[in-house]
Amino acid sequence: MFFKKKPTEFKCTIANTGETFTVPGKINLLQAALNAGIKWPCDCKVGSCGTCRCILKEGKIKALHDFTYTLDGEMLKEGYILACQSQLKSDLVVEVDFEQGSLENLKLV
């Protein structure tokens, strides 16, 4: 007899708004936030624009894509991750700037 492993669920808290939502199974952080009705900034959803970036304050994630292609060394040191390319390995606390745009827009300023 085979037993199906129960999908794991984790909780994500957005520190600067106090919102919390559940991240089920293998759904990435961005998709879980959007499913929960959170207006998380995003654009490409494939890890190239950087719009979904957030600062990881607590917890562990699995990066589905190498963040160094999109985020610079300074951002990585500050703890930035890409929500669209992150699966949770524990409950998380993150900080999200809901006014931020893509990194391309920053480079043009």
Ligand code: FES
């Ligand atoms: S939405 Fe573009 S990098 Fe995540």
